[in-house]
Amino acid sequence: MSMEVAIRSIQHYMYCPHRWGLLEIDKAWAENAFVTKANLMHDRVHDPERSYVSKGKKVYTSVPVYHDLPEYNLYGVTDCLELTRDSMGVSINGSAEKYRICIVEYKPTKPKDNKYHEEDLMQVFAQKLCVDYVFGSDCEGVLYYADVKKRVALPLKENFEMCDQQLRQLLKEMRRNLEQGVIPPIRKGQKCSGCSMKDLCMPSIKKPKDILDEIRKIQEAEECL
Ligand code: SF4
Numbered sequence: 487m488s489m490e491v492a493i494r495s496i497q498h499y500m501y502c503p504h505r506w507g508l509l510e511i512d513k514a515w516a517e518n519a520f521v522t523k524a525n526l527m528h529d530r531v532h533d534p535e536r537s538y539v540s541k542g543k544k545v546y547t548s549v550p551v552y553h554d555l556p557e558y559n560l561y562g563v564t565d566c567l568e569l570t571r572d573s574m575g576v577s578i579n580g581s582a583e584k585y586r587i588c589i590v591e592y593k594p595t596k597p598k599d600n601k602y603h604e605e606d607l608m609q610v611f612a613q614k615l616c617v618d619y620v621f622g623s624d625c626e627g628v629l630y631y632a633d634v635k636k637r638v639a640l641p642l643k644e645n646f647e648m649c650d651q652q653l654r655q656l657l658k659e660m661r662r663n664l665e666q667g668v669i670p671p672i673r674k675g676q677k678c679s680g681c682s683m684k685d686l687c688m689p690s691i692k693k694p695k696d697i698l699d700e701i702r703k704i705q706e707a708e709e710c711l
Contacts (some may be wrong), residue, residue: 488657511668547565571586602629
């Protein structure tokens with residue numbers, strides 16, 4: 487059986503594999519304003535008391551989902567599932583009515599240049615796989631940006647094959663690194679703005695490629711003196 491992977495760790499890996507390695511393998515962590523803001527929002531959304539009916543939709547928050555076939559073996563919690571009555575949908579827990587399901591993932595801020603970050607698309611895609619596996623559905627997914635109070639529909643069905651291939655590849659890499667205990671090196675051109683781990687990682691300090699090689703060079707230089 488393949489190693490279980492938390493859906494949120496896929497985002498970490500996509501954002502920066504080195505950061506993911508520090509979090510998963512070194513278990514290092516540093517909070518900053520971005521993380522705290524996101525955590526507060528998650529605390530609110532993940533209140534299990536918050537299941538309600540809104541505009542004719544049944545809304546469930548903090549729904550745990552999983553997909554335990556070995557090619558995925560994923561688990562996570564969706565911020566919110568919206569159920570809309572639809573004769574073409576699926577029944578939930580044996581209900582007589584059928585519903586269309588939509589995942590709503592909350593994000594504090596909308597990206598400046600794009601409708602969504604690729605890692606957020608992948609996060610909701612992984613959630614979709616789990617939701618569809620659990621409920622037998624073909625659900626949709628949207629991001630809700632708190633700063634602009636807007637929803638953005640994600641092209642999950644249109645890009646299914648591409649996302650699926652990318653996800654399988656990511657899971658393969660992540661599991662290989664976890665099994666071997668490897669923290670991936672800092673990626674060339676890595677964007678670090680807003681990263682909560684800057685103080686631990688110190689990306690601007692050039693690390694010697696080979697420490698033994700550096701020592702050898704110093705010894706050789708000393709011998710020449
Ligand atoms: S500071 Fe940059 S390189 Fe270091 S973990 Fe954060 S994003 Fe990655």
